[in-house]
Amino acid sequence: xxxxxxxxxxxxxxxxxxxxxxxxxxxxxVSSGHRFTRPSDDALGFKKSVDxxxxxxxxxxxxxxxxxxxxxxxxxxxxxxxxxxxxxxAQVLAVQQSNATLGSSERQAAAAExxxxxxxxxxxxxQKFEGESLYAGTATxxxxxxxxxxxxxxxxxxxxxTTISVTQTSNPNGVNDTYTITLDTTGAQITNxxxxxxxxxxxxxxxxxxxxxxxxxxxxxxxxxxxxxSANFNGTAQPNTDGGTLAATGANATGNINxxxxxxxxxxxxxxxxxxxxxxxxxxxxxxxxFSSIKALKDALTANNAAGVQTALGQLNAAGDAMTELTxxxxxxxxxxxxxxxxxxxxxxxxxxxxxxIEDADLATVAASLARSQVALQAAFSEMAxxxxxxxxxxxx
Amino acid sequence: VxxxxxxxxxxxxxxxxxxxxxxxxxxxxNANTPGYSRQEAIxxxxxxxxxxxxxxxxxxxxxxxxxxxxxxxAKTQLANSGQSALAQTLQQGLASxxxxxxxxxxxxxxxxxxxxxxxxxxLANTPEDAIVRADVLTKAQTLTTQVTDMSQQxxxxxxxxxxxxxxxxxxxxxxxxxIADLNxxxxxxxxxATAFQANDLRDQRDAKVTDLSKLIAVRQxxxxxxxxxxxxxxGDFLVQNDVARxxxxxxxxxxxxxxxxxxxxxxxxxxxxxxxxxxxxxxxxDKLSKYITxxxxxxxxxxxxxxxxHVNGTGTSTVSTYTSGQTATDPAGNTAAVxxxxxxxxxxxxxxxxxNIYVLxxxxxxxxxxxxxxxxxxxxTGTKLADIATAISAVNGxxxxxxxxxxxxxxxxxRIVLGGDTSNFLAAYEVNAFFHxxxxxxxxxxxxxxxxxxxxxxxxxxxxxxxxxTTKSLxxxxxxxxxxxLLGVRDTAAxxxxxxxxxxxxxxxxxxxxxxLDVAAAxxxxxxxxxxxxxxxxxxxxxxxVNVDEEMVNLxxxxxxYEAAAKVIQTSNRMLDSLMGLIQ
Numbered sequence: 001x002x003x004x005x006x007x008x009x010x011x012x013x014x015x016x017x018x019x020x021x022x023x024x025x026x027x028x029x030v031s032s033g034h035r036f037t038r039p040s041d042d043a044l045g046f047k048k049s050v051d052x053x054x055x056x057x058x059x060x061x062x063x064x065x066x067x068x069x070x071x072x073x074x075x076x077x078x079x080x081x082x083x084x085x086x087x088x089x090a091q092v093l094a095v096q097q098s099n100a101t102l103g104s105s106e107r108q109a110a111a112a113e114x115x116x117x118x119x120x121x122x123x124x125x126x127q128k129f130e131g132e133s134l135y136a137g138t139a140t141x142x143x144x145x146x147x148x149x150x151x152x153x154x155x156x157x158x159x160x161x162t163t164i165s166v167t168q169t170s171n172p173n174g175v176n177d178t179y180t181i182t183l184d185t186t187g188a189q190i191t192n193x194x195x196x197x198x199x200x201x202x203x204x205x206x207x208x209x210x211x212x213x214x215x216x217x218x219x220x221x222x223x224x225x226x227x228x229x230s231a232n233f234n235g236t237a238q239p240n241t242d243g244g245t246l247a248a249t250g251a252n253a254t255g256n257i258n259x260x261x262x263x264x265x266x267x268x269x270x271x272x273x274x275x276x277x278x279x280x281x282x283x284x285x286x287x288x289x290x291f292s293s294i295k296a297l298k299d300a301l302t303a304n305n306a307a308g309v310q311t312a313l314g315q316l317n318a319a320g321d322a323m324t325e326l327t328x329x330x331x332x333x334x335x336x337x338x339x340x341x342x343x344x345x346x347x348x349x350x351x352x353x354x355x356x357x358i359e360d361a362d363l364a365t366v367a368a369s370l371a372r373s374q375v376a377l378q379a380a381f382s383e384m385a386x387x388x389x390x391x392x393x394x395x396x397x
Numbered sequence: 398v399x400x401x402x403x404x405x406x407x408x409x410x411x412x413x414x415x416x417x418x419x420x421x422x423x424x425x426x427n428a429n430t431p432g433y434s435r436q437e438a439i440x441x442x443x444x445x446x447x448x449x450x451x452x453x454x455x456x457x458x459x460x461x462x463x464x465x466x467x468x469x470x471a472k473t474q475l476a477n478s479g480q481s482a483l484a485q486t487l488q489q490g491l492a493s494x495x496x497x498x499x500x501x502x503x504x505x506x507x508x509x510x511x512x513x514x515x516x517x518x519x520l521a522n523t524p525e526d527a528i529v530r531a532d533v534l535t536k537a538q539t540l541t542t543q544v545t546d547m548s549q550q551x552x553x554x555x556x557x558x559x560x561x562x563x564x565x566x567x568x569x570x571x572x573x574x575x576i577a578d579l580n581x582x583x584x585x586x587x588x589x590a591t592a593f594q595a596n597d598l599r600d601q602r603d604a605k606v607t608d609l610s611k612l613i614a615v616r617q618x619x620x621x622x623x624x625x626x627x628x629x630x631x632g633d634f635l636v637q638n639d640v641a642r643x644x645x646x647x648x649x650x651x652x653x654x655x656x657x658x659x660x661x662x663x664x665x666x667x668x669x670x671x672x673x674x675x676x677x678x679x680x681x682x683d684k685l686s687k688y689i690t691x692x693x694x695x696x697x698x699x700x701x702x703x704x705x706x707h708v709n710g711t712g713t714s715t716v717s718t719y720t721s722g723q724t725a726t727d728p729a730g731n732t733a734a735v736x737x738x739x740x741x742x743x744x745x746x747x748x749x750x751x752x753n754i755y756v757l758x759x760x761x762x763x764x765x766x767x768x769x770x771x772x773x774x775x776x777x778t779g780t781k782l783a784d785i786a787t788a789i790s791a792v793n794g795x796x797x798x799x800x801x802x803x804x805x806x807x808x809x810x811x812r813i814v815l816g817g818d819t820s821n822f823l824a825a826y827e828v829n830a831f832f833h834x835x836x837x838x839x840x841x842x843x844x845x846x847x848x849x850x851x852x853x854x855x856x857x858x859x860x861x862x863x864x865x866x867t868t869k870s871l872x873x874x875x876x877x878x879x880x881x882x883l884l885g886v887r888d889t890a891a892x893x894x895x896x897x898x899x900x901x902x903x904x905x906x907x908x909x910x911x912x913x914l915d916v917a918a919a920x921x922x923x924x925x926x927x928x929x930x931x932x933x934x935x936x937x938x939x940x941x942x943v944n945v946d947e948e949m950v951n952l953x954x955x956x957x958x959y960e961a962a963a964k965v966i967q968t969s970n971r972m973l974d975s976l977m978g979l980i981q
Contacts, residue, residue, distance in 0.1 A: 004942035038500045043913030050507050057511035061518045068522040138873035153868050269521040272887040392946040
């Protein structure tokens with residue numbers, strides 16, 4: 001092969017360029033600690049790195065979601081566990097006060113303590129976490145329970161007989177019930193207003209007459225449970241007995257503790273498709289039973305009713321069982337969330353390791369490569385200086 | 398035969414060795430001239446003189462000055478030169494937009510998308526938290542800014558690549574003319590009675606052809622009488638003997654201008670398969686265009702998918718007025734059907750369906766019974782925007798109108814909540830939307846109403862109480878139904894523009910990996926072409942390159958021959974002197 005002077009210089013220059021690239025790449029890897037930093041360094045490696053970083057972002061986000069769920073369930077569980085001793089104390093008081101030998105004064109004193117227990121229970125049930133009601137479902141801006149009187153809302157559904165339209169005008173006892181209105185065969189009289197238990201509430205009211213003869217315009221129907229209805233009659237009797245139904249909801253009697261949250265659970269997003277329930281709702285039976293049994297005990301003690309105290313004891317036992325069950329259920333949810341948290345933390349460690357395998361520079365290899373390249377570069381420089389002297393021109397003097 | 402015969406022979410030798418030395422001198426002078434091909438003086442003996450039965454040699458002469466060249470190698474180098482220029486232009490072009498796609502230190506679009514959806518997840522978990530809401534808005538604005546910046550940078554680079562073509566095309570036209578001119582000069586030099594091998598002109602022509610191949614893809618065909626024909630890879634001739642065709646830019650549809658012949662305006666076929674111009678056009682029309690399309694698709698799908706969820710929800714702010722983000726063609730919204738309006742980017746996504754409108758009091762209770770009113774959209778009968786405004790105005794407590802092509806829903810003192818849209822109307826017209834988008838990523842932005850009030854970011858939905866209860870609010874502050882829907886977009890494959898269905902993250906990752914693979918391929922191509930170029934140049938040097946040492950040896954050889962010829966003359970002279978002495 002014929003070799004020219006140009007070839008020798010070209011080859012040396014090429015070698016120097018290659019070694020300088022190794023030096024530049026090696027320096028970039030050593031200084032950054034990464035095998036690559038840009039897509040052009042290693043397209044597939046960069047893509048894998050981007051994918052893993054996306055998974056890591058998802059894991060971090062999931063851990064945040066689980067942390068929120070853990071905090072919320074932890075606070076709920078904590079408050080629930082504080083409710084249980086209150087019910088247990090009420091049970092102790094009920095056992096003591098069910099003794100027939102005790103008198104009114106002892107029961108009044110006990111009633112005062114029960115009132116305190118009831119207040120504490122209500123305060124716990126209305127507990128807030130980070131400014132939001134814990135047990136109100138998603139309606140967290142208001143208390144989960146209130147004690148305010150509420151006449152409720154009555155919704156009338158018309159029957160076959162279309163001559164009347166019924167509304168609720170008074171509900172002093174805060175009764176929630178559904179009333180069926182029945183007329184006589186001529187359609188000129190309302191003969192029965194029965195509740196959902198099948199009791200005719202019109203029979204004992206309205207002067208014991210048991211029925212109301214309809215006059216054109218509004219007609220008052222006083223029911224046995226204190227509720228007053230108004231039946232607006234159009235004046236033209238229709239021979240049909242089906243006067244329709246009236247459903248009263250949302251009513252709360254004075255002294256009752258009423259759930260005013262909603263029926264929607266607070267779910268925490270763990271991934272874009274997975275959620276966990278992160279709350280306990282106040283419309284759970286445990287709350288209803290706890291409040292109703294304490295009220296029953298308080299009422300019985302106030303009325304010095306030993307038998308009533310005995311009955312309340314039974315209700316308190318059931319409420320205690322329900323509260324224990326709810327606490328256990330909440331603890332179970334919390335455990336499940338904690339377990340998932342652990343799974344995501346393990347995954348986070350694995351992903352960190354995988355990312356390291358892809359991104360991190362193998363410093364030993366890079367250092368060896370740099371040293372090798374440095375020797376080659378020095379040799380090339382030396383050769384470049386020497387090659388200039390190896391010319392026939394230098395010998396032709 | 399006489400003493401003078403020797404003098405004559407020696408004289409031819411003196412002359413010939415001198416010419417051979419001239420060739421060597423020329424070689425040494427051009428040792429570093431790019432494209433120079435080593436020349437060699439070919440010596441032959443002169444026609445002998447017959448004297449009786451004897452033949453006497455008459456000396457030596459230079460028969461030819463041969464240009465040392467391998468034509469096949471030259472052709473391969475020409476092809477390599479064009480492909481190298483294309484690969485390098487493409488590599489440099491891609492490198493210039495690499496920062497747009499991020500690096501490990503600033504991972505770019507995917508991490509920005511991740512951050513946006515992470516903030517949405519936090520919002521879903523704490524919808525009542527105003528700080529988290531503000532964070533979602535910030536992350537969304539960062540995302541839209543990044544997408545529009547990327548779009549702008551890619552478009553700018555595309556335009557820059559387009560602008561770079563013009564001066565190169567001028568240069569290519571000049572080279573075409575010069576090559577044709579050299580063709581003529583070579584033909585004239587090598588024909589006729591005074592013909593000589595136009596080695597240096599051929600070298601010059603080869604250098605010009607190589608320069609041309611660095612600009613456009615060319616094929617070289619040798620013709621008779623030293624001529625040369627250049628063609629495009631598609632077979633269109635560029636230069637034939639001393640005739641050159643010129644190139645110019647011609648408009649091509651709505652895209653960038655293409656390259657065509659000046660004489661007939663017909664596109665030069667295959668001209669972009671090599672050279673810098675080929676590299677720039679590949680960068681402009683293939684690579685950058687592909688990234689821009691992918692980015693547009695990402696923005697369009699993300700905007701519409703998020704809006705589909707968002708329009709059905711409500712935030713913590715009490716909103717009584719909504720104005721559509723998109724503008725209908727007809728200012729009164731009374732000409733085109735809502736699914737057929739060319740001004741609305743996603744009009745075609747509207748189907749027959751309905752959405753609910755809830756008119757609420759300040760406490761969230763419903764003004765009307767039942768609480769929600771269904772507004773129907775029928776694409777078969779061609780529901781118009783004005784029809785929808787009329788239907789909304791029929792609902793107690795709210796009015797709607799179309800002005801300047803925009804639908805405005807006004808509840809006055811009442812809070813208005815929309816929901817349950819099965820028609821895609823709300824998302825397409827951007828009523829209560831999260832993002833505003835057009836046909837390209839350049840117009841991707843956060844809806845102006847959301848940008849002004851993060852409280853409008855939808856987290857919950859209007860839920861009528863069951864059983865019906867007019868005293869109860871339809872809204873709950875910690876309801877995250879809508880927020881979960883927004884979060885669900887993260888990993889849901891969707892397609893609103895005919896592209897393959899994919900999730901937003903998958904689209905972003907695909908964009909980055911497409912770019913990465915293109916860069917890797919360009920780098921590999923440059924490495925291959927450079928190695929090939931080095932190997933070919935080495936081969937060319939081996940054949941055509943000047944070795945100074947070799948030339949020095951030849952120099953000595955011819956110098957010695959010259960000296961020897963001079964000695965012959967000296968000897969002959971002495972012989973003549975001796976002869977003259979006899980006469981005296």
